[in-house]
Amino acid sequence: MTSTEPENVRRVACVGAGVIGGGWVAHFLARGYDVTAWDPAPDAELRLRRLVDAAWPALTQLGLADGASTDRLTVTATLEEAVGDAQFVQESAPEKLDVKRDLLARLDAATPPGVVIASSTSGYPMTDMQTDAEGAGRLVVGHPFNPPYLIPLVEVVGGERTSAEAVAWASRFYEVAGKSVITMDREVPGFIANRLQEALWREALHMVANGEATVKEIDDSITEGPGLRWAFMGPMLTFALAGGEGGMAHMLDHFGPSLKSPWTRLEAPELDKALYDSVVAGCDDAAAGRTIADLVAERDQGVIDVLRATGRLPGAGKESGK
Template sequence: MRNNAESIKNITVVGTGVIGQGWIARFLSQGYQVTAFDPAPGAEEKVHAALKKVWPVLEKKGLGEGASLDNLVFEKDIAKAVADADFIQENAPEREDVKRKLLAEIDGLSRQDAIISSSTSGIMPSTLQKDCAHPERVIVSHPFNPVYLIPLVEVVGGEKTDQAVVERARDLFEAAQMKPLIVRHEIDGHIGDRLMEAIWREALHIVNDGIATTGEVDASIVYGPGLRWALMGPFLTLHLAGGEQGMRHMLEQFGPALKLPWTKLVAPELTKDLSDKVITGCEEQTEGQDIAALEQRRDEFLIKLTDLLEEYWPAANLNGRL
């Protein structure tokens, strides 16, 4: 599995919030040496607490060769944290100024052949690499929460990125048991978040207009389209719904609906009233439930579901190496 990702052994995670913690757990569970850096007070303790919680889940899923919690070093000096890194994953707050400054700092402190990768959910790599002296090794690798279980990572290069760097990152993620999706052209929000944003806007309208509660919207996905999307995504779902004629039939049948005003075209104003509805809706859905217990249930479910996907998804031919 390691192919030319063999050259990547030391990984540094900069920023250890929920996403950074997820990356740490993912890489540790696959046998990597991980160095963590975060200037926030108490960050190290939070990382250890998070790892303690998820490690049994990862053991159950199956650890990679040499995987150990002992392979983590928390470093208080960013220069020391990135000095020996082969691969650096940045997870700072989602602000362009913050990320650009931090990436330029890392660029100046790290080995020139180290890959610098940002977890940004929305900002394009061409923007992020602007202040770097060596922008050719700067990419976006956008993961999905929980990073230690969800296989998808969107890998995006910017105008100045060397394509070989994108390929090395892909090899690394494959070695880490992930499913790297190389985004062909950079775009705000990459791919997954644009799709999530589309459904999110429409779901907010439905709640805002009193058509359904958040729990009912969730049920409308969980017991319906979500069952198919989990296996096939939006396109193959429709292809299989079209009978022998597949997508051809579906476009003839549902193409005209694209012209109907079925979806609201502008995002709703996030008023206090709408915020309250959405928040209390979710809180009612989980009333009396401990968040950690729900997370554990989610994790166990995801393991079983991803096992199912491994068994069934390869039924369809996948482009390239996905």
């Protein structure tokens, strides 16, 4: 590849400027890039500038890169003008396969050779989107979370025709641009985080559809419960702590049978020895030398910090007459 080194990129193009594309624009501007943007909607520029202006105070709080400015955004009249001089392209078009396919082929034709083009798709495999592009090797998925200017995660994965170099380049570029990257070595519909949150979302929709819980109860059950832990310790490690000093192995012994219970509409996998061992070993890896006691202390401090940061320290209890 003849592309610019990730560290030297200065010009980024964002194609599609809705909630996600506009969020990317805000992120790249805040990190000091020159950004060109294009979107076919007639009022796209107005909405985009409104979104960037709304995000700017938050980005200023986080700390802008030297020279970062909303003045470094140029909204172009054509797709070709947006990408003609770009060193990286982020595509955030509507989530329709034929639209993505067609747009990626057009972007490939208009973007300088060697420049990586990433799609924000929420779940389409790149293999299905890169069918019509001649330069399919430089097309990757770079899936962000909303809003891309605040949530660090980007999931990077290539399609069957994507080059390993393009995947590595994109992962490195996103890191340089301040994101937290998970590079997947195989395509899975929905990637990782969306599969997980989609399972939760589907169960939530079933509950609403059956009158088992209201939207507010669903939201409160997360923000007052497991959501507090998930801001800084993932579901696997936090579950391990439910096993007490015995960790994940004890947790699986204790709660494994619940996998047979009708606790959700999602069937659980068979908790055979291979899965049991993978989960226990995976938790050990993730703990990276921290003992259960270390993790408990870390979790406790994390919950306290998050409660305090979000203005929700529990009341002083009965003595305060609350």
